[in-house]
Amino acid sequence: MKEVLADIQQVSVRFGGLWAVRRVDLQIRSDEILGIIGPNGAGKSTLLNVLSGLQRPSEGSFVVEGRVNPPPWFLASLGVGRSFQTVRLLRGATVMENVLVGGHVYADRNLVDILFRRRVWKRSEQQLVERAREVLNFVDMAGQESVIADHLSLPERRRVEMARALMIRPKILLLDEPTAGFNPQESLQMADLVARCKEAGIAVVLVEHNMRVLMRVAERVMVMDNGEKIAEGLPEAIARDKRVVEAYLGGAGGA
């Protein structure tokens, strides 16, 4: 049975006179890959920012585990992980260091433990490294722990970013255009990785322009245009929806 993990009710985000998101209702359910599509400027990233707590709704509410419009740290502790449209890795740092960053917010120790290098600190460091190896293996990056991030290809950097988001054992993973800049083969490999996340019990929210990827993995698709939700449903039905074709697929489909 699918459980509602997060509930967006009549959420709007305004920047001055511009409605980036306008009265959107959306539920995120467990065991599901939810695709979000829409033309440039439709409000997809802004909605993802709301879901990761980076953007407070101007109106409406976003409810997770009974908490209304929770801040990012609370969402991280509840298990909401996120990757960004442009890869945000620490340049000059290794793959392992970049992934460990994702776990430090979650580690079970305090400043005194760290300053005095107490045993509990060492143990938690060890656990984090083990977890990092696990997630790197999951994203097919095992053996690349000591490579400097700058030397990675774009698909590899995206995988490392995803590994970092997986460190907190998220219940919900938010992915903002994970295949941007990829060739068709790299895109399909990413689609398979997204599907693997779902198999691992993670609900995925996937903002994606690549219709082939979306049709391959999404079970439900929401379409946005001008900040509004214009359709929601099964991928096949969405692909045939007249409003959707007019707003989006006619101009930008089939990438």
Ligand SMILES: Nc1ncnc2c1ncn2[C@@H]1O[C@H](COP(=O)(O)OP(=O)(O)OP(=O)(O)O)[C@@H](O)[C@H]1O
């Ligand atoms: N911080 C901001 N301040 C002002 N306007 C913003 C801000 N962030 C987004 N916008 C505007 O809000 C609208 C929605 O932007 P958003 O980035 O959410 O769209 P998108 O669907 O993700 O587009 P894309 O596919 O191009 O990434 C756009 O008109 C954008 O210019």
